Amino acid sequence: MFNVIKESCPYQNWTSVAKKRCPNPGNFHCLKDEFGRIVWLCSEPIWVEKDRCPVFNVVARTMDTTSCLQTRCPPYDYRSNDIDVEYACRFLMEKESSTTPFTTKDTETSKNSTGIIVTSTVLTLVTIIMVVLAGIMFYKRRRQPSKNNGKQEEESLDLMQETTRETARIEEKPACLFDQAKMFLIQKKMVVITGVPGSGKTFLAKSLVNELQKNGYKMKKVLICNLDQLQQGHSGNEEQLQQGHSGNEDQLQRGPGDKVNIYIIDDIFHELQNHDEIKETLTAFNEFLSHAEETYFIITIPSCTWTNNGEVFDPMFYKVEVNLDKRDKNEKLAILQSLQTKYDLSNDQLAYLDGLKNEILLSSFTYIGFPALVLWMFKQTNVEQLEKSLCDPLNTIRDEISSIKNGTIEDKGKFLVLSYMCLNDGKIDVRNVDENLFNFLKNKCAIRWMRNPENPRTDQEEPLDGSGGTLGGIKGTHHPDQEGSPRIRT
DSSP: OEEEOSSOOOOTTHHHHHHHHOSSGGGEEEEEBTTSOEEEEEOOOOEEOTTEEEEEETTTTEEEEEEOOSSSOOSSOEETTOSSSOGGGOOOOOOGGGSSOOOOHHHHHHHHHHHHHHHHHHHHHHHHHHHHHHHHHHHHHHHSOOTTHHHHHHHHHHHHHHHHHHHHHHHOOOSSHHHHHHHHHHHHSEEEEEESTTSOHHHHHHHHHHHHHHTTOBOOEEEEOSHHHHHHHHTTOHHHHHHTSOSOOOOEESSTTOEEOEEEEESSSOTTOOHHHHHHHHHHHHHHHHTOOSOEEEEEEEHHHHHHTHHHHHHHHGGGEEEGGGOOHHHHHHHHHHHHTTSOOOHHHHHHHHHTHHHHHHOOOSSSOHHHHHHHHHTOSSHHHHHHHHHOHHHHHHHHHHHHHTSOHHHHHHHHHHHHHHTTTTOOBTTSOOHHHHHHHHHHTTOOOOOOTTSTTOOOOOOSSOSSOEETTEEOOOOOSSTTOOBOOO
């Protein structure tokens, strides 16, 4: 169940080690047991309260927590196998004996006693020497006063305080994921946002741009959503790349002459890519980065893609990664309260939610993010559906999709359009529909075109140009997200 190791926990290559040792890499743990040995095991994560560290109880064969007795203890709740917590809860090899299996109790006790005596003696001698030296220096300073003593002491005090503040600033890591992302973006000019679908990766990316705008930046953002756009960018065809997006973007600048762009590279890595496609995208991405100068980057990557390719992503991005799957209770509670105000929930639903608040905050799914889960729950019409969506959100979503697929002709049309959009970067251009794909989906779903209501006997199919016709039973409306590319809204 657990394995004692004689080395530090593998923080630098955590993902690759987790994949080798555990069927579910998300259950990999490396921590100490109650005897101080470093062990690894595969176990469901538990929540650890702030100012505490995880520990494995060998006797009970279960995960537990213990008080953090060092400095820089975690100031927030976290999961037991989170590796980005404060260093006090990281387990590094300090000396070989710390992980060597016990021999006999008497021998170990003797070693510990000897070590304590030697350490105490050395510390006592060092302390005495330092006190004596400090007394001598103080005596000499009193005997030889200087005109600048007051000024020097004041400057020394200021320098010490400034050094302390600077050290605290460097070591401090914001508990809020938004603040972490903002810090990485400003200091490193890059932040990589990871998370499962619905965790809010794109929302956070856009929020960061808005935050920079509030701080005095004028933004010229470029959104890149696929490999073609990425390759256009690094081949020097930036004008064409920017024309592929909204044209009302100002240049990012703060102060005269300080002109830079900010790129949001959103899900160019996705769940359906195979190894060769990941490699091709990564090559294009590295080429793109090599041509970028004084540029800020916000990159989103799905959790499963990050996990399955950890040996590639970890060395490149682990210093600037923000994992939205690791929100603490306080952040989740803020999301829950914020979204709750946007929906008109019944008293029964509100009472039910209040009773299950702790369970909701502890929920964690590998296929849906917390914000999407909460939104889905709030859209349910009764307590029964709300409870089902919390226990098994994926099945609840499947049932909803099935009801659309098997509903009225208009519902079936919605299902057809949504299916097409899922396979086409979430878009549908009524002037440039891939008819082969659309007809394949139509036949697959056994959906027929709606006939013209003014001539119900005609067999002529409705037009695809969006000019008042119908597409799978849904009337097309122009949505000018991109010049010359009206899209259908469902």
